Amino acid sequence: MTVTVEEKTRTNSKFKLVGPKEIGYNVKQVDVFLDRARAYFLNSNTADTPITSHDVRTASFEPARGGYNAQAVDAAMDRIEDEFVLREKELLIKADGEKAWMLKIGKTAAVLRGRLHRPDGERFRRPARRNAQSYSIEDVDLLCHELLTYIEDNGELSVDVVRRAVFSPAKGPAGYEESQVDAFLDRVVELMASIDTPADK
Template sequence: MALDFQRKIPASFERVRGNEFGYNAKQVDQFLQRAKVALETPKAASHTVSSSDVRSVSFDPVKGGYSATVVDAALDRLEDAFARRERDELIAARGEDAWLREIGNLSGVLRGRLHRPDGERFRRPTRKKARSYNVSDVDNLCHSLIGYLEEDQPLSVDSIRRAVFRPAAGQDGYEETQVDAFLDRVVELMAAID
């Protein structure tokens, strides 16, 4: 796994033009160094890193920084590597049945929300002009997730990571933070399964 990580994560990333915004290179490099140590030699790591940490990391925007697209793709691969290790460690410590129960429990929680009626899956913002996600866009993705979870239809974890919804305002859309938190759990499940 460590060699796989080294092959897939470049030593340095492509930068955007000097007048465009990208990720703060120093922050990216520091996080990836910490993650590399945590992945390759977990017992020697001063800070633990999990797949959830990789999924939720953010970097300050700076002019001339690293290309967000390139860094995000590398972070996706890194998250997958941590998810595989976490799955393997759980199976080694508690057995495959424990892993299957955990996956089943998470899947059950997600399915409960997925099977709510269209237009009722997530909260609506309470503030009139709050940014929100287009309801039909989110519901369409939820239909694809049902197909993936229950009908064995193909769907990649990257399509969930990169999902984009048209903007809405206030009650016309779903609350962004709730949808984002749900999709984080979906990514967690899919990364553990695939």
């Protein structure tokens, strides 16, 4: 359901707002999530439910007329995720040492490489339903080639390219199953954000 942002909110917003008749992100939902994330980040010993980099990466907000500009919010969420990833890295190294961190990265990379090395057209499942929405096999495989170069040959690829990846639509078995591709790319972003943390940039 699409809601409309109240005029009072428009004068006290944290992000740029789209026009009154345009669709953006629900202001209240964004503000509540960011306030909660900030509070937890500043005091991880709080009794509130822990927030992880994965929670930030997978957060979603309902559409709203006159809401927050989606690009502005997405960019902020990316920066927040990077900060959470960096802290998670520091906490793991402090608790278990640098070797534990490298082992975690190595295991994730090994799992991803296994799928990336599959032949073109065979990296992901095909939807069982003929009319199901799916992703262009060619588009997904092209990104997979870039990811393999990044992981194995230190290729240059920004995590934001993966975060913002868009694939041409396909129908049913003519494409890859969207949910499986999305889940895989979520792991890729996790790995890339862990390697290319703000401290390393």
